[in-house]
Amino acid sequence: MTDTGKGLVLVVEDERPIADLVRLYLSREGYGVQVEHDGTAGLAAARRLHPVACILDIALPGMDGTEICRRLRADGDWTPVIFLTARDDEVDRIVGLELGGDDYVTKPFSPRELVTRVKALLRRAAVVSETDRVRTLGTLVLDPGRRTVTADGRALTLTATEFDLLAHLLGRPGRVFTREELLAAVWGYASHAGTRTVDVHVAQVRAKLGPAAGLIRTVRGVGYTADA
Structure with missing residues (x-):
């Protein structure tokens, strides 16, 4: 060692x-x-x-x-x-x-x-920035400074990548992100790495969101968005 x-x-x-x-x-x-x-x-x-x-x-x-x-x-x-x-x-x-x-x-x-x-x-x-605004969408509350997420008042346990993916979607509600854009922004590498990674992580985030999962919407043939 x-x-x-x-x-x-x-x-x-x-x-x-x-x-x-x-x-x-x-x-x-x-x-x-x-x-x-x-x-x-x-x-x-x-x-x-x-x-x-x-x-x-x-x-x-x-x-x-x-x-x-x-x-x-x-x-x-x-x-x-x-x-x-x-x-x-x-x-x-x-x-x-x-x-x-x-x-x-x-x-x-x-x-x-x-x-x-x-x-x-x-x-x-x-990355922890206390100046980042708290992001709220429906019953979802994401605090980038504390790296905490609650849904319907329930604290969620997310991996670092799951948190960053959700934060990126919530940062621009209503904006549709392609899988390639999410790979570049969240994972930091290009689309040749394979977009299946994005799909699996979105599914995991939705599973943890429970009733609030519908706030993350699939746009067929394009990618994902957080419904405004």
């Missing part, structure tokens, strides 16, 4: 050459890195070390990455999670996002792209 000023990133990857490469690139960017090679050890490390982010391979010995994420979320731990997946494992990617993952990168991947994803995710999770 290395410990530096930007915080510790936990990498759980059983392919050692990949794990070593990810460690190298993250270390170069000033992050501390803890590497584990099986799921059971990875979950224990996440609970013990409280990293700023977790990079989880989905296919792991002992316990897969989606199960690690599920158990962390069940503990109330909303540490940002990026999944590493095989290129053809769309079902695994969707399941991972539905369990509370924030992003995924498909193998083979560019280590620089992965580091960029980590940095973007941590920037989103850390």
